[in-house]
Amino acid sequence: MNKAKIISGIELGSSKVTTIIAQVVEDPTLMEKSVNVVGVATAPSRGIKKGQIVNIEEAVEATITSVEAAERMAGYNLSSAFISLGGAHIHSQNSHGVVAISDQNGEIGEGDVERVIDAARAISIPQSREVIHVIPREYIVDGESGVKDPIGMSGVRLEVDTHIITASDAAMKNLRKAVKEVGIDVNGFVFSGLASSEAVLTATEKELGCVLVDIGGGTTALSVFIEGAPVYSSVIPIGAKNVTNDLAIGLRVSLEGAEKIKLLLSDEKKQKKDDVDDLDLTELGLPDIKKISKKTLVEGIIKPRLHEIFSMVKLELDREGLGNRVPSGVVVTGGGAQTIGVLESAKRITLLSARIGKPQGLTGLIDDIIDPSYATVAGLALYGARSEASLPLTSFAKRIKLPTKGMLGKFFGIIKDLLP
Numbered sequence: 001m002n003k004a005k006i007i008s009g010i011e012l013g014s015s016k017v018t019t020i021i022a023q024v025v026e027d028p029t030l031m032e033k034s035v036n037v038v039g040v041a042t043a044p045s046r047g048i049k050k051g052q053i054v055n056i057e058e059a060v061e062a063t064i065t066s067v068e069a070a071e072r073m074a075g076y077n078l079s080s081a082f083i084s085l086g087g088a089h090i091h092s093q094n095s096h097g098v099v100a101i102s103d104q105n106g107e108i109g110e111g112d113v114e115r116v117i118d119a120a121r122a123i124s125i126p127q128s129r130e131v132i133h134v135i136p137r138e139y140i141v142d143g144e145s146g147v148k149d150p151i152g153m154s155g156v157r158l159e160v161d162t163h164i165i166t167a168s169d170a171a172m173k174n175l176r177k178a179v180k181e182v183g184i185d186v187n188g189f190v191f192s193g194l195a196s197s198e199a200v201l202t203a204t205e206k207e208l209g210c211v212l213v214d215i216g217g218g219t220t221a222l223s224v225f226i227e228g229a230p231v232y233s234s235v236i237p238i239g240a241k242n243v244t245n246d247l248a249i250g251l252r253v254s255l256e257g258a259e260k261i262k263l264l265l266s267d268e269k270k271q272k273k274d275d276v277d278d279l280d281l282t283e284l285g286l287p288d289i290k291k292i293s294k295k296t297l298v299e300g301i302i303k304p305r306l307h308e309i310f311s312m313v314k315l316e317l318d319r320e321g322l323g324n325r326v327p328s329g330v331v332v333t334g335g336g337a338q339t340i341g342v343l344e345s346a347k348r349i350t351l352l353s354a355r356i357g358k359p360q361g362l363t364g365l366i367d368d369i370i371d372p373s374y375a376t377v378a379g380l381a382l383y384g385a386r387s388e389a390s391l392p393l394t395s396f397a398k399r400i401k402l403p404t405k406g407m408l409g410k411f412f413g414i415i416k417d418l419l420p
């Protein structure tokens with residue numbers, strides 16, 4: 001028999017707030033699972049700058065708009081969701097934990113794994129920060145490294161290498177408050193770079209070593225994978241909106257005009273294949289500017305900004321000693337991945353191979369979301385489906401939301417009225 005449950009994800013991004021609702025269908029006999037998108041909607045972002053909430057009320061309104069549109073599409077009423085986490089306050093470090101195996105016969109149980117992860121988690125971080133993820137990279141049993149799942153193995157000493165992602169307490173407080181005001185329980189916070197990796201990276205890329213670069217509106221999230229697990233996470237406070245700003249300043253046009261010009265440039269269908277350098281802007285209806293040299297725009301304005309973004313990526317990789325440990329190269333995603341010339345810049349500056357990453361692995365209403373801008377929310381659904389899968393089946397049932405929005409509301413209304 002198929003078991004279905006609902007997983008939702010929300011990205012409160014600097015450019016747009018996106019909600020995804022997916023149905024996870026598990027077939028226990030086949031041990032297979034599909035993540036079937038039933039609703040997805042975006043609303044223009046407000047109250048969020050560089051991945052962080054700067055105005056709770058505005059952020060709440062934008063989120064409600066996006067959540068309600070996704071709910072209407074899915075016919076489900078959301079009560080909980082995985083929430084992505086962005087912003088330059090996100091830092092990471094790697095930590096090691098060691099414990100003695102408790103079982104007399106030396107068989108490693110779940111308790112030992114929990115204890116060793118706790119031991120690794122016990123790092124000293126400033127009071128103003130909180131731990132968001134503790135991701136086991138590999139286990140070491142009696143000195144034997146490279147163990148992915150130690151449960152059932154025998155030994156006396158269990159060690160773990162973990163990747164720890166931390167966030168600022170203040171930023172988390174604002175995000176929690178906003179989500180609470182929207183009326184949604186948090187299933188978990190997921191670093192946006194990690195969520196995007198879930199949707200766009202292949203298992204081989206992660207195993208060999210690669211860098212995910214999610215260029216959003218206000219930020220660029222980095223997630224480096226080696227041997228199948230994350231080793232470095234960070235956020236650079238520059239994104240594709242900076243390209244728009246540069247165009248607006250350089251061409252003396254409004255931000256809206258600059259955004260239109262940027263999108264026109266990245267639309268390959270609208271680009272003439274001949275060598276004509278002039279870009280015809282008449283269809284954009286901008287005042288005072290009808291034609292412009294494409295070379296001036298691309299080489300003079302856009303490229304320097306992309307170079308800056310990838311120089312910062314390279315700087316971080318080299319600083320962390322990771323520059324030559326990522327043979328699978330750079331995978332660029334996020335809305336900014338569609339900027340003209342992005343791959344050329346990525347390759348030239350990082351000296352690595354590069355490709356654009358689009359969300360994979362989802363079924364259902366995916367026409368809109370097979371686009372780099374949706375990497376994070378697609379990843380939230382996949383992450384949610386994977387992490388919830390380890391819960392017992394009884395807790396799946398509790399999470400299923402009934403499609404009868406009105407009836408459910410009335411039902412809870414009556415229960416509430418009956419309570420003292």
Ligand SMILES: Nc1ncnc2c1ncn2[C@@H]1O[C@H](COP(=O)(O)OP(=O)(O)OP(=O)(O)O)[C@@H](O)[C@H]1O
Binds near residue numbers: 017
């Ligand atoms: N077709 C396109 N061509 C060029 N740029 C694009 C295109 N589509 C979107 N963008 C740019 O992508 C950026 C938005 O990306 P995205 O939707 O990933 O941001 P976000 O997740 O809201 O922001 P962040 O992750 O930084 O908080 C905008 O600057 C937008 O101009």
Ligand SMILES: [Mg+2]
Binds near residue numbers: 214334376
């Ligand atoms: Mg984003």
